[in-house]
Amino acid sequence: MLRVVCTEFGDPEKLTVVEEPDPVPGPGEVLVGVEAAGVSFVDGLIVQGRYQVRPPLPFTPGSAVAGTVLAVGEGVDPARTGTAVVGSVLGFGGYTSHAVLADPVPLPAGVGPVVAASALESYCTLVFAVTRRVAIAPDEWVVVLGAGGGIGLAAVDVARSLGARVLAVASSAEKRAAAVAAGATAAIDYTDLKDGIRAATGGGADVVVDPVGGPAAESALRALRAGGRFCVLGFASGEIPRLPANIVLLRNRTVVGVDWGDWAREVGGAEGQAALLADVVGRIGRGDLHPPHPVTAPLAEAAQVLRRYADRTAVGKYVLVP
Known part of the structure; x- marks a missing residue:
């Protein structure tokens, strides 16, 4: 097998690719020949040691893989061999050609x-956000910050699927075009954001989805209508905002935290996460x-891909293909 290895926290350019024997699935596990490994902005933060989770060194980044079941462990139906699956690698390890999974979804x-x-x-x-944390009704205005990135484009698509009108906010024309192609009703940049949101939505947003943080967060919060909901997904800007409580109080606004990873590890567990993933692919x-x-991109270009995310030049999603 081939896998990407991080031996020290720092710039992604320090990552290396190593060759090792293929892993063996244990009881209840399957060995998957990885055909695609998802890459995320968070992966880059983990490699740099800037995330709240710091895995012991050395480690292989990534947690989302899809491919074909090559072998099964004890207690797993042998008929699963040869099936196409997607799943999460426990404890990182996704940037690899072979991965052992416990609960993959067909x-x-x-x-x-x-x-x-x-x-x-x-x-x-x-999908976790709209099924367990916040309700979005048809024809409501949903504002998505960072709408040209992977999480932003997913937010545009999910909100659109629920019948909402989506206002995409992104920093470049290319990213705004990608958001409109994903289903956004309109797109704007960050200039005079509060007034821009109010003008584009005819008075204010019903929901804000914010994976960016920084100064844009407060401007978007102030642009919410009465009863509006502000969803905190992350801080891609690198700056955690201090949202004024009086603006939340005024007009009965709500701030909602959305941490799918924590839910999957704790409350939902393996069974809940498998059901959620089955819902998503369904x-x-x-x-x-x-x-x-x-x-x-090939595994050997993992560092270049993570650099694009870190520099915020990536549009949409990337996967590594072993």
Whole structure:
């Protein structure tokens, strides 16, 4: 097998690719020949040692993989061999050619491994958000910050699928075009954001989805209508905002934390996460959701891909293809 290894926290350019014997699945596990490994902005933070989770060194980044079951461990139906699956690697380890998974989900017809791996983290986050954390009604205005990135495009797609009108906010024309292609009703940049949101939505947003943080967060919060909901997904800007409580109080606004990863590890557990992932790929298979086809790159280019995320020049999603 081939896998990407991080031996010290720092710039992604320090990552290396090593060759090792193939792993062996244990009881209740399957060995998957990885055909696509999802890459995320968070992966880059982990490699740099800037995330709240710091795995022991050395480690292999990544947690979302899709491919074909090559072998099964004790207690697993041998008929699963040869089936296409998608799943999360426990404790990182996704940037690899072979991965051992405990609870992979079968891929429905028409959903390929490249799309499935690219969609796992971002779409699980958003489907978790709209099924367990916040309600979005048809015709409501949903504002998505960072709408040209992987999590932002997933937010646009999920909100669109619920009948909402989506205002995409992104820093470049290319990213705004990608958001409109994903289903956004309109797109704006960050200039005079509060007034821009109010003008584009005819008075204010019903929901804000914010994976960016920084100064844009407060401007978007102030642009909420009465009863509006502000969803905190992350801080891609590198700056955690201090949201003023008086603005939350005024007009009965709500701030909602959305941490899919914590839920999957704790409350939902393996069974809950498998059900959520099955829901996500089912929605994709039925055509309710339309993840954009990601950009592919070989394992050897993992550092370059993570650098694009770190520099915020990436548009959409990337996957590594062993």
